[in-house]
Structure formats: C-alpha cells, structure tokens
Amino acid sequence: xxxxxxxxxxxxxxxxxxxxxxxxxxxxxxxxxxxxxxxxxxxxxxxxxxxxxxxxxxxxxxxxxxxxxxxxxxxxxxxxxxxxxxxxxxxxxxxxxxxxxxxxxxxxxxxxxxxxxxxxxxxxxxxxxxx
Amino acid sequence: xxxxxxxxxxxxxxxxxxxxxxxxxxxxxxxxxxxxxxxxxxxxxxxxxxxxxxxxxxxxxxxxxxxxxxxxxxxxxxxxxxxxxxxxxxxxxxxxxxxxxxxxxxxxxxxxxxxxxxxxxxxxxxxxxxxxxxxxxxxxxxxxxxxxxxxxxxxxxxxxxxxxxxxxxxxxxxxxxxxxxxxxxxxxxxxxxxxxxxxxxxxxxxxxxxxxxxxxxxxxxxxxxxxxxxxxxxxxxxxxxxxxxxxxxxxxxxxxxxxxxxxxxxxxxxxxxxxxxxxxxxxxxxxxxxxxxxxxxxxxxxxxxxxxxxxxxxxxxxxxxxxxxxxxxxxxxxxxxxxxxxxxxxxxxxxxxxxxxxxxxxxxxxxxxxxxxxxxxxxxxxxxxxxxxxxxxxxxxxxxxxxxxxxxx
Numbered sequence: 001x002x003x004x005x006x007x008x009x010x011x012x013x014x015x016x017x018x019x020x021x022x023x024x025x026x027x028x029x030x031x032x033x034x035x036x037x038x039x040x041x042x043x044x045x046x047x048x049x050x051x052x053x054x055x056x057x058x059x060x061x062x063x064x065x066x067x068x069x070x071x072x073x074x075x076x077x078x079x080x081x082x083x084x085x086x087x088x089x090x091x092x093x094x095x096x097x098x099x100x101x102x103x104x105x106x107x108x109x110x111x112x113x114x115x116x117x118x119x120x121x122x123x124x125x126x127x128x129x130x131x
Numbered sequence: 132x133x134x135x136x137x138x139x140x141x142x143x144x145x146x147x148x149x150x151x152x153x154x155x156x157x158x159x160x161x162x163x164x165x166x167x168x169x170x171x172x173x174x175x176x177x178x179x180x181x182x183x184x185x186x187x188x189x190x191x192x193x194x195x196x197x198x199x200x201x202x203x204x205x206x207x208x209x210x211x212x213x214x215x216x217x218x219x220x221x222x223x224x225x226x227x228x229x230x231x232x233x234x235x236x237x238x239x240x241x242x243x244x245x246x247x248x249x250x251x252x253x254x255x256x257x258x259x260x261x262x263x264x265x266x267x268x269x270x271x272x273x274x275x276x277x278x279x280x281x282x283x284x285x286x287x288x289x290x291x292x293x294x295x296x297x298x299x300x301x302x303x304x305x306x307x308x309x310x311x312x313x314x315x316x317x318x319x320x321x322x323x324x325x326x327x328x329x330x331x332x333x334x335x336x337x338x339x340x341x342x343x344x345x346x347x348x349x350x351x352x353x354x355x356x357x358x359x360x361x362x363x364x365x366x367x368x369x370x371x372x373x374x375x376x377x378x379x380x381x382x383x384x385x386x387x388x389x390x391x392x393x394x395x396x397x398x399x400x401x402x403x404x405x406x407x408x409x410x411x412x413x414x415x416x417x418x419x420x421x422x423x424x425x426x427x428x429x430x431x432x433x434x435x436x437x438x439x440x441x442x443x444x445x446x447x448x449x450x451x452x453x454x455x456x457x458x459x460x461x462x463x464x465x466x467x468x469x470x471x472x473x474x475x476x477x478x479x480x481x482x483x484x485x486x487x488x489x490x491x492x493x494x495x496x497x498x499x500x501x502x503x504x505x506x507x508x509x510x511x512x513x514x515x516x517x518x519x520x521x522x523x524x525x526x527x528x529x530x531x532x533x534x535x536x537x538x539x540x
Binding site: 003008011012014017019031032033034035036037038039040041042059060061062063064066067112 | 519521532538
C-alpha cells in the first residue's frame with residue numbers, strides 16, 4: 001500500500017515528540033491502544049490556567065499512519081481551548097492525511113488519545129479543587 | 132560499486148531473474164514458438180525437445196530418478212493444489228485423513244480447508260517455538276485412514292527447515308503418501324526426493340531466479356507409483372496430469388534456473404549465509420532486545436533468512452522508516468486482513484512481538500555493501516523509533532507492560 005505524502009512527511013519528521021511530567025497538575029495524559037494490537041499512543045497536553053493547551057507531546061508505537069495521526073493531533077492541539085480540542089474528529093485527521101480505509105483505526109486512536117488526555121486533565125483539576 | 136535503490140531483501144516473496152535464464156528463454160518466444168503438443172512438424176518437435184530437456188534439468192536438481200516424474204504447472208500454488216486434491220480424490224476409497232502443519236503456505240492450508248468441507252479430516256500439527264514439526268507428532272497422528280502427509284521443506288516466513296527425510300521414512304514405513312512443498316527450500320538446503328523418500332514435491336521457478344508463472348509437481352512413478360486425479364481437464368498434456376498448452380519459454384527458463392542451482396547451490400548458500408550472519412551480527416551488536424523468530428542453527432534454518440523482532444518498534448512503522456529497502460513484516464498492519472502472522476502465532480510468538488517482526492530475505496544478487504548499508508540503516512531507525520515509542524520509555528522506567536490494562540480496540 002502506498003502512503004500519502006503527508007503521512008510520509010509526518011512519519012519522517014514527527015512533530016512534538018516527547019514526554020511531559022505526568023505528575024504536573026496542569027498536564028493531562030492519554031494512553032490508548034494495546035501492544036498486542038500493534039499500536040499504542042501516548043498523548044499529553046499541558047493546559048494553562050486560562051484553559052488553553054500551551055503544549056502537546058506524543059510518543060507512538062505503531063505504523064507510519066499511527067505516528068502521523070498522533071503527530072498531526074499534537075500540532076492541532078496547541079493553542080486550542082479544551083472545548084475546541086474536544087471537537088477534533090477522527091474524520092478530520094483522515095481527510096488531512098488522506099488515510100486509506102484500512103488505516104482509519106489510526107485516526108480513531110488519535111481521537112481517543114485526545115479525549116483521554118483531556119479527561120485525565122479534568123480529573124486532576126477536580127481532584128485539586130476537591131482537595 | 133555504488134548502491135542502487137531501492138535495495139531488494141525480500142527474496143522469499145520472489146527473486147529477480149538470472150540474466151542467464153532470460154538469455155536461454157528468449158528464442159522460445161519468437162524463433163522457437165511452437166506448441167510442444169504439435170506432433171506433426173518441426174516447430175512442435177523443437178518445443179517438445181526443449182521441454183524435455185528442461186524436465187531433465189528440473190529432475191536432476193531435486194533428485195528425481197526419471198524426467199517423466201516432472202509435471203509442469205503454472206506455479207507452486209497449482210502444484211500444491213494438484214498434489215493434495217489429486218491424492219485426496221484418487222485415494223478416497225482408501226481413506227479420508229490428511230496430516231499437515233500449522234505453518235504451511237496458504238496454498239496448502241486453504242486446500243486442506245476446502246477438503247474438510249468435502250468430508251475429509253485434516254490434522255494440523257503444531258510446531259514448537261523453534262518452528263519445526265516433530266516427527267513423533269506426525270507418527271502419532273497417522274491412522275489407518277491417513278492417505279497423505281504434506282509438510283513443507285522450509286517455511287517462507289521464518290525459514291525453518293523441516294525434518295523431511297525422517298518424515299519420508301516414516302511415511303514409507305506406514306504406507307502413506309508424502310507431499311513436500313519444497314518451494315522455499317530447494318536450491319538453498321539439501322533436498323532430494325530420492326534420498327528423502329518424498330512422493331510428491333511442489334516447486335516454482337520464480338523463487339529460484341527463474342520466471343513467474345511456471346512451476347512443477349514431482350510425482351513418483353515407482354516404489355510406490357503415486358496416482359492423482361487431474362484437476363484441470365482438457366488435452367491430456369503432462370500424461371493426463373495437467374492439461375493446458377505448455378508454457379515453453381517459462382519451462383525452458385525454469386530448467387536453466389535449476390541447472391544453475393544444481394551446479395552452484397552449495398557455494399551460493401554458503402556465501403549468502405555469510406552475508407545473512409553479517410547482517411544479524413551488526414543488528415545484534417548495536418541493538419538490545421532483538422529476538423530471532425524460529426530455530427537459528429544451520430541444520431534447521433535456510434541460509435538466506437533472518438526473521439527478527441525488534442521489541443517496542445512496530446514492523447510497518449519500521450518498514451516505512453527504511454522504505455528504500457524491500458523487506459516484509461509479520462505485523463498485522465501489513466496484511467489486508469489486519470491479522471498478525473499465523474506462522475509467528477503458531478511458533479507461540481506473543482502478539483506484541485509478532486507486531487515488531489521483520490523478515491529479511493537475502494539472495495543471489497545481495498552484496499556485502501547492501502548488507503552493511505541495511506544493517507546501519509535499520510540500527511539507526513530502530514533507535515529513532517524507540518525514542519518515539521512509549522513502550523520503550525515505559526520499559527526503561529521499569530514498568531511491566533503486562534501489568535497495564537490496555538484498551539484493546
């Protein structure tokens with residue numbers, strides 16, 4: 001199967017690879033997928049007090065399309081509010097990267113990773129307020 | 132010599148044709164275009180002569196006693212279908228049980244599955260983590276209903292070589308017909324239908340530097356004489372075993388490819404093994420957590436195969452990172468079915484590791500320079516992808532990946 005140029009570009013030059021401190025109360029971490037299924041994404045966001053995502057990092061175990069989907073997601077997340085980030089759909093990623101049908105699950109995983117990171121952040125915040 | 136890209140290291144899938152083979156074939160497309168079945172003129176006689184010469188060349192490579200024991204087909208898939216279905220149908224009155232292994236090629240497995248639907252019983256033997264079937268397991272599976280045992284000479288994914296000689300002796304002792312899919316092993320490891328007691332053997336030209344679209348089925352004619360029910364009806368070519376006008380240029384090329392191997396295979400296998408080991412040594416010296424899939428000793432592995440799992444790096448992701456190098460992977464992502472390799476599963480390779488496997492298949496035209504380039508490239512990209520892998524980071528931090536509640540999807 002041939003890859004789209006955008007997938008190749010992201011896979012060769014992935015953006016925002018790295019790790020944020022998962023203990024930081026302003027950091028939300030999403031870890032989705034499973035090694036047995038061949039893809040795992042960890043996506044992290046750092047959220048300002050004003051509720052804007054000021055940094056996003058990822059690490060992905062997976063095929064080129066999975067790496068590209070998560071790399072693109074981190075690019076899109078930076079500068080967005082949490083509500084705006086929640087509005088990102090896997091279909092947006094499919095369209096941007098020209099993913100073929102067999103790779104749609106990579107985009108679904110990226111959407112799940114975003115949601116999971118936001119949820120983790122919100123949990124931490126409510127725990128902080130509760131304390 | 133400078134490197135040419137892309138570099139081909141997928142010689143289990145197919146091989147480039149040897150220029151000597153092409154040269155031998157060319158006159159049979161134009162000048163000597165006759166139909167080998169035309170008995171009434173020179174064109175036909177010339178074609179028939181060429182086919183019979185090729186029959187001898189093929190017979191010699193695999194140790195057949197008579198050239199008449201070679202039936203030409205369109206390729207190994209057809210040969211395997213003809214062997215298994217042909218025996219099953221012909222010996223139906225004798226029994227309905229077939230024994231094979233879980234790591235056979237789909238041409239054999241899917242043929243057996245079809246026969247199961249038609250009322251045959253098939254035993255699919257396990258192989259251990261070494262990827263080699265046990266002769267005792269074959270022995271234990273034979274019943275008085277068993278008509279056929281079908282075991283491959285060497286596996287196409289992990290390159291493991293099966294105990295064909297021992298199985299041949301066992302089948303002879305029990306009066307069961309023995310088919311060997313010798314596609315991957317012939318010309319790379321010891322193979323002789325005579326010495327190994329093989330009754331039927333499938334081979335194909337394009338895996339041994341010959342053309343695509345031509346294969347052969349060896350059918351033993353004495354001690355015992357094996358009978359088949361033909362699967363293609365028509366003009367009664369190939370002694371009624373396989374109708375259809377013979378692919379004369381292809382057969383001529385197949386013959387030449389066999390002749391080259393008869394002369395050169397030992398030397399070639401030793402040279403390729405040296406290169407394969409050089410590649411393996413380079414990878415294992417520079418990278419931690421690499422795992423060979425299947426037996427590694429010379430007796431039980433093809434000299435040109437290296438199947439290795441690079442933990443924490445998904446196979447298709449790695450193939451994309453080394454896209455100037457043609458290899459293949461047991462990762463689910465590479466198959467259209469999204470199922471991981473059934474061969475690695477049969478070896479008991481955990482799914483996590485199956486997803487990280489890469490198959491390197493070296494060949495006649497692989498150079499030392501290519502091996503060094505590929506070795507360095509793979510080392511470099513595996514390191515890069517591990518920096519990108521959350522699993523590698525977690526493993527380094529001491530997290531046991533098995534303790535995590537992963538969300539399967």
